[in-house]
Amino acid sequence: MHAKKYVGLLLPWLLLLLPAEVYAQAENAIKGIPGLPAVTVQTNPDGSQNYTVTLQILAIMTALSLLPAILMMMTSFTRIIIVFAILRQALGLQQSPSNQILIGLSLFLTFFIMSPVFNQVNEEALQPYIKEQIGPVEALERTSKPFHAFMLAQTRETDLDLFMRIADVNDIQTPQDVPMNILVPAFVTSELKTAFQIGFILFIPFLVIDIVVASVLMAMGMMMLSPLIISLPFKIMLFVLVDGWAMVIGTLAASFG
Template identity: 60%
Template sequence: MRAFDKLRGRGLARYALAALFLLAPFVSFAQGIPAVTVSTAPGGGQQYSLTLQILILMTAITLLPGIVLMMTAFTRIVIVLAILRQALGAGQAPPNQVLIGLSLFLTLFVMGPVVDQVNTQAVQPYMEGKIDATTAMNTGVEPLKRFMLDQTRESDIATFVRISGGQGFDKPEDVPLRILVPAFATSELKSAFQIGFLIFIPFVIIDLVVASVLMSMGMMMLSPVLISLPFKLMLFVLVDGWGLIMGTLAASFYT
C-alpha cells in the first residue's frame, strides 16, 4: 500500500508540473496586460486602459440583442410580419427562421443611414485616435437617439416622464435614454398593431365571404379556412403583397 501511495503521489506531482508548464505562457501573458486604469485625456476627458475597454466592449456585445430589439426598427417589422402570417392562415409558412431573417435584414436596410452616421461621427474618429472612448460613445448615441425620437409619440414620452416623476424637458434632445427607450418601444408596438390591423381586414373579408357562401350552400361541415386559404394566397400574390408590405414597412420609418 505504501508503494502504491508513493507511485500515486509521484503521478500527481508529474501532472501538476505538466499543468504548470502548460499554464506558464498564459500566466506571463496575463502579467503583461495593463491594469484597469482611468486617466485624463489631453482634451480634458477620460481615457480608459485597454483592459477596461475590452471589458466595456464585451458588455456591449452581451447587450447587443436587447439593443437590436428595443432601439431599432426590428420590433415593428417582426410583429407586422407575424400578424401577416396569422392573417394568411398558412400555419407555419413562412417559418420563424425566415421571418426573423427577413426582419433582421430589413432592419439593417432601414437603419443603414443611422449606422453610417455612427461610423462616420464616432467609430472612425475613435479608431484614428482623434477622440476618446467617452466622446465616441456619446457621439455615437446621438444618431440613434434622433431616430428613436422621430418614431416616438410625444404622448408616450410624456407618460414615462410622468411615471418617473420628472418635470419635462426643454427640447426632445434632452430626453435621456432611460425614458426614451421604453417610450420608443411602446410607440413601435402601437404602430405595428395599427399596420397589422390594416393588413388583417382584406383577409377577414375573404373569410366572411367564403363562410357565408358555404353556409348558403349547406356545407356547414366543411371548414371555411380550407376554402379561403387558396383565395387569400392568390389575392396576396396578385397584388404583389410581399413587395407592398416590405415597401410600406421601410417607408413608414421615413414619413
C-alpha cells in the same frame, strides 16, 4: 438562440477593430514580457478620462451581451417582425414562412432602414475611436446621438408624456434633452402601437374573404367543412396577384420616413 448566432458571426469582425495594443500585449504575455497594467485610468487635461485597453475590451464584451436587446428595442426590428407575424396569421399560414425566414428578412430589412444611422455612427464615432482621435466616453456619446434622433422621430408625444409623468420629470426644455431611460420605453410603446395599426389594415381584406367563404358554405349547407380550407387558396392568390410582399415591405420602409 438566433441572437447568439448573430453575435458569434459579428465577434470576429469586432475583434479586428480592437487597437493594436491588444495584440502587442498578448504577444508580450506569450514571450514572458510584462504587459500593460490591468486597470489604469488616465485623466486628460480637458477633464475626460481614458481607460486601459483591458477595461475597454471588458466594456466591448459586455456591450456584445446587450446587442440583441439593442437591436430589438432601439431599431426598426420590433415593428417589422410584428407586422410579418400578423400577416402570416391573417393569411392563415401557421408555419410558412418559418420563423427563421421571418427573422432573417426582418434583420436585413432593419439593416436597410437603419443604414443612415449606422453610417453616421461609423463616421462620427467608430472611425475616430479606431484612429484614437477620441476617447471611449466621447465615442459612446457620439454613438447614442444618431439612435436618439431616430427613436425620437418615431415616438409619439403621448407616449413620451406618459413615461415623463411616471418618472416625474418636468425639467426637459426640448425633445433633444429627453434622456435615454425615458425615450427607449416610449419608443418601444410607439412601435408596438404602429405595428398593430399596420397589422389591422393588413387583416381586413383577408377577413372579408373568410366572411364571404363562411357565408357561402352556410348557404350551401356545408357546415361541417372548415371555411379556412376553402378561403386559404383565395387569400394566397389575392396576396400574390397584388404583389403583397413588395407592398408590405415598401409600406414598412416608407413608414420610417
